[in-house]
Amino acid sequence: xxxxxxxxxxxxxxxxxxxxxxxxxxxxxxxxxxxxxxxxxxxxxxxxxxxxxxxxxxxxxxxxxxxxxxxxxxxxxxxxxxxxxxx
Amino acid sequence: xxxxxxxxxxxxxxxxxxxxxxxxxxxxxxxxxxxxxxxxxxxxxxxxxxxxxxxxxxxxxxxxxxxxxxxxxxxxxxxxxxxxxxxxxxxxxxxxxxxxxxxxxxxxxxxxxxxxxxxxxxxxxxxxxxxxxxxxxxxxxxxxxxxxxxxxxxxxxxxxxxxxxxxxxxxxxxxxxxxxxxxxxxxxxxxxxxxxxxxxxxxxxxxxxxxxxxxxxxxxxxxxxxxxxxxxxxxxxxxxxxxxxxxxxxxxxxxxxxxxxxxxxxxxxxxxxxxxxxxxxxxxxx
Numbered sequence: 001x002x003x004x005x006x007x008x009x010x011x012x013x014x015x016x017x018x019x020x021x022x023x024x025x026x027x028x029x030x031x032x033x034x035x036x037x038x039x040x041x042x043x044x045x046x047x048x049x050x051x052x053x054x055x056x057x058x059x060x061x062x063x064x065x066x067x068x069x070x071x072x073x074x075x076x077x078x079x080x081x082x083x084x085x086x087x
Numbered sequence: 088x089x090x091x092x093x094x095x096x097x098x099x100x101x102x103x104x105x106x107x108x109x110x111x112x113x114x115x116x117x118x119x120x121x122x123x124x125x126x127x128x129x130x131x132x133x134x135x136x137x138x139x140x141x142x143x144x145x146x147x148x149x150x151x152x153x154x155x156x157x158x159x160x161x162x163x164x165x166x167x168x169x170x171x172x173x174x175x176x177x178x179x180x181x182x183x184x185x186x187x188x189x190x191x192x193x194x195x196x197x198x199x200x201x202x203x204x205x206x207x208x209x210x211x212x213x214x215x216x217x218x219x220x221x222x223x224x225x226x227x228x229x230x231x232x233x234x235x236x237x238x239x240x241x242x243x244x245x246x247x248x249x250x251x252x253x254x255x256x257x258x259x260x261x262x263x264x265x266x267x268x269x270x271x272x273x274x275x276x277x278x279x280x281x282x283x284x285x286x287x288x289x290x291x292x293x294x295x296x297x298x299x300x301x302x303x304x305x306x307x308x309x310x311x312x313x314x315x316x317x318x319x320x321x322x323x324x325x326x327x328x329x330x331x332x333x334x335x336x337x338x339x340x341x342x343x344x345x346x347x348x349x350x351x352x353x354x355x356x357x358x359x360x361x362x363x364x365x366x367x368x369x370x371x372x373x
Binding site: 016019022027030 | 312313314315317318321322327328332333335339342343
C-alpha cells in the first residue's frame with residue numbers, strides 16, 4: 001500500500017502544459033501545474049513515491065534538491081483530495 | 088404601474104413566470120422584472136412566483152407555486168426576495184448554455200464577465216463600471232454561448248449593499264427614491280434604466296476577470312493560465328448539473344479562447360489606475 005495510482009473516475013483534461021483533474025461524481029475540478037501533471041503520469045501504481053522521486057531526480061538533476069519535497073507535497077495534496085489511491 | 092402584472096421570464100433555457108395582481112404587487116413586480124429577458128408565455132414555466140395580498144393580514148405575500156415564502160409590508164424586502172427567487176430558479180433551470188455567477192458588462196461592444204462568489208464585490212464593481220460608461224448587462228448571472236463566444240447577461244436591477252451606495256450619491260437621490268430606485272433592508276436596487284447604456288444585448292466575450300473584493304487589500308490584476316481559469320469557471324458555473332460533463336468541455340473551450348485575469352480589490356477608488364487595462368491592454372496569456 002505505498003504505490004500511488006489514479007483513483008477510479010478521475011479524468012485528466014490537458015490544457016496547454018497544465019491540466020485539470022475532473023471527477024464527474026461531484027463535478028470536482030483540481031488544478032495541475034506541469035510538475036503535478038508529471039507526477040500524476042508517474043503515479044500509475046507501479047512506483048513508490050521514493051521511486052518517483054528517484055526517477056525525476058535522474059531526469060532533472062539540476063532540481064534534485066527540491067524534487068523530493070515537491071513530489072511528497074503534490075502526492076499528499078492529490079491523496080487528500082481523493083484523486084489518487086494507494087496500492 | 089399596472090393592475091395585474093405578468094411576466095414570462097426566459098433565460099438560457101431557464102423559465103420562470105411571475106404574477107402580481109393588484110397595484111401594489113404589480114409595482115414591485117414591474118420594478119424587479121421589467122428589464123429581465125422575456126419569452127413566450129406558452130408553455131407556462133414550471134416555476135411560478137406570485138406576489139399578492141394576503142386577505143387575512145392585508146400584507147403582500149410572496150408565493151412560489153403554492154408555497155408561501157414570505158410576507159411583509161416592506162416593498163424593498165419583497166422585491167429583494169422576488170429577485171433572488173427568480174434568479175435562483177432561472178439558474179437551476181438553464182440548460183441552453185453555461186451560466187456563470189458573474190457580473191457582465193461591455194465596453195465599446197466588447198464583453199467582459201466578472202465571475203465571483205457571493206460578496207465578491209460583483210455588484211459594486213458593475214455599478215462603478217457603469218458609472219464610468221460601461222454598458223451594464225448584469226450583476227449576477229451571465230450565459231456564454233459557444234458561438235463567438237457571446238455573453239448574454241441577465242439584465243436585472245443592480246443590487247447594491249448599503250456600503251456601496253455612496254458610489255451613486257451624486258447621481259441618485261436615495262433619500263427620495265423614484266421609479267428607478269428601490270430601497271431594501273440591505274441597501275438599494277437600481278433599475279437598469281437608470282444606468283446609461285444598459286441592456287445592449289449580447290456581446291462578443293473578450294475578457295474573463297475573476298473578481299474578489301477584500302477589505303483593506305491592495306489592488307491586484309494578474310493574468311491566469313487557462314487551466315487555472317477552468318478551475319475557477321467551474322466554481323462559478325451555476326447550471327453545471329444541466330450540462331454534459333457538468334460543463335467541463337464548455338469551460339475548457341472558453342478558457343482556451345478568452346484571456347482570463349484575477350482581480351483583487353479593496354475599493355473602487357483603486358480601480359482607476361487599472362480600469363483602462365481591463366479593456367485596452369492587448370490580450371495577455373498567463
